[in-house]
Amino acid sequence: MLHISPEEIAETLLMVQQQHLDIRTVTLGVSIADCGADDADEMARRLYDKVTGAAERLVPVCEAIEREYGIPIRNKRIAVSPVALAAGRCASSDLTPVALAMDLAAEAAGVDFIGGFSALVHKGVGAADDALIRSIPAALASTERVCSSVNVASTRAGINMDAIARMAHVVKETAALTAERDSIGCAKLVVFANMVEDNPFMAGAMHGPGEADVVVNVGISGPGVVRAVIAAMPPEADLTAVAEAIKATSFKITRAGELVAREAARRLGVAMGIVDLSLAPTPAEGDSVADILEAMGVERCGAPGTTTALALLNDAVKKGGAMGTSSIGGLSGAFIPVSEDAGMVRAVEDGALNLEKLEAMTAVCSVGLDMIAIPGDTPAETIAGIISDACAIGVINNKTTAARLIPVVGKTVGDHVSWGGLLGAAPVMSVSEWSSAGLVRRGGRVPAPLGSLRN
């Protein structure tokens, strides 16, 4: 007998067809620990073979699941182990061939992004880390699909200011090398604090050292669904009721992710990893996190009350999502990437939202300062200061934060940038003109906070 009511069926169909409910990504994590070699070209070949072998059926399986369950799977992606961890034997300091192989492997598998051109340097920079970081600008300039990430801080280790200073220069260099495309290289580069092993979203996805050889991780999405639920509530519904509604909706969205994750793992014959509960916007109309905050009652995202609304939203998403899946992981928070959220863009253009407010908002969700276009002439030390501020919030509060800043060469405040597709478009935001150089040039490491002593 039909234990599901027609109303519930109609609700699911409405979520998919009108409210942009989808699975944002099915990401295949592939270990490349066994791909090390004495030279970069050989490592590149081994990586290509390993990844294409593991990912051969990823896209067809996802497409079948989409058709049979009626829920779109927006992206299929691949994440490999941090390349620096497998490159220890490489004699050459140029790891670009490995990035090129990643790009080709992603293309062969039919995926749009492959993450893991990464290094973990929160305590120090080893030889392979150094080679990786050195290779990032060229790697991102010469590939389409490769994403890079570097972990420069953690609650256990503190904040590596030397690494941050260096990464600020890497960001500028990457911007310069991709200047003719509005510095798009920087849109594929994330600097992290407390990076996680199983984040399915780009550009920060990598396959952590603690994982099995191949896993499937799923990132869900549904800002449009959440917004619709809140907009349908009476204006006098109190914040507790709003939180409850978000929680219930988040449960349903997460369940769709759980189902897809189980099925994808089963059909691919690999371990099921995690479901990332994050509410991730896209540039499409009606798919915005900022719109949710405005539906909750702030006139524009960025107005006083925004941080409160986001705190409520982030927490309710987690509570509902926690019931919905057997394995929560990844970032599991609300995303606030400026260029990928039409509501955020509008808020910036209206003067309601600035970098400082985004930094406050990061304190109550995750992701950090994401997809933010800044003037091309922003000094490296200032970029380092912005990155380290994002890291400080993550380190002290024991959460993942990151900075994905794009200093757009040749553009300044008021100019517009457009990278297309899921990367979206954004106005260039203003950055404080006061200098951070004195602090950044001191270098060294901000010691791990007392809160890290949990034993």
Added chain:
Amino acid sequence: MKTRAILSVLGADRVGIVAAITAVLAECGVNIEDIRQTILSGVFSMTMLVTVDEEAYPFEDVQARLAEVADEIGQQITLQREDVFRFMHRV
């Protein structure tokens, strides 16, 4: 292998909708377990719980036949595995 699925139909009401769809289901060896149907302001809406015998007729082939019928009779027809609804609407 018997797979439970939900078939949803939506569109402007007209003669022959149920007949066209059930004919296709019979052709594909699909068993109907439950039917709910209603018409609101001239909009036809029907939900069926069905069982697809995947060995006899693969799930995607049933979907393809239904897509053809949908075009013929001007209805939106969706066939989805039942799990997705069970997962989303039950703890």
